[in-house]
Amino acid sequence: MEEQESASSTYGGKTVEQCESMIQKGLQTPMVRFLRERLEKAGCPVANNFFRAVNCEKNVSGGYIRGEGIIVCVNKIAVQDEVNQVLAHELIHAYDDCCAANLDWTNCAHHACSEIRSNHLSGDCHYKRELLRGHFKIRGHEQECIKRRVMASLSGNPYCSEAAAKDAMEAVWDVCYNDTQPFDRAP
Known part of the structure; x- marks a missing residue:
């Protein structure tokens, strides 16, 4: 840059x-x-x-x-x-x-977890934003959006192949999606 x-x-x-x-x-x-x-x-x-x-x-x-x-x-x-x-x-x-103790941005699972959390908690995947991007789906739009955006972000990580990124995202999904810190619940 x-x-x-x-x-x-x-x-x-x-x-x-x-x-x-x-x-x-x-x-x-x-x-x-x-x-x-x-x-x-x-x-x-x-x-x-x-x-x-x-x-x-x-x-x-x-x-x-x-x-x-x-x-x-x-x-x-x-x-x-x-x-x-x-x-x-x-x-x-x-x-x-x-x-996060020992967060390693070169580790696909660590990077995926932070991307899941940031896309989920910041409102990046709110349905109105998705509509503006041309993505329209009544059910499951948020999780689909988060997964799409996580994969896009991990594609820029030279330490994560596409397969490794997908495996990492799936492995950490439940824990990271449900971790709402520093919020009490997802905004």
Whole structure:
């Protein structure tokens, strides 16, 4: 991924400065505030420089980078809701990294578990989001969406073949899908 060139560089219709403003606004949303507070309570402080707007080469909206923080991809987001969603999703990864003993992102099962949790708990697979993506199914849409998104994410992990990713996801599904920490129940 490329770092930002300057505060006013434009990528995909948004400037880094506009995206940074959207990040600041997103940090005020109830879910993002809640997740940030839980990270702090877990002993993992989150400074404002934990969140960055960058141009991304990969086809992703954002990411969590251990030891660095969360990036939001300037060239892949268009509206505030997308930024809010990226922040919530990636903060769940940060929470997992903070709280899970010996989390190893190169381990397919560990990575799959965090992806299951982040897609489930952030609302990434809410039926309205699925409709906007062109996926329409009355029953089972959420779990189908989570599985699809987990596989897409694991496909970017060089340590996980497609078969290993599928096996890992299936092996950890029940435990990870039902783990709603830091929430009392799935939002």
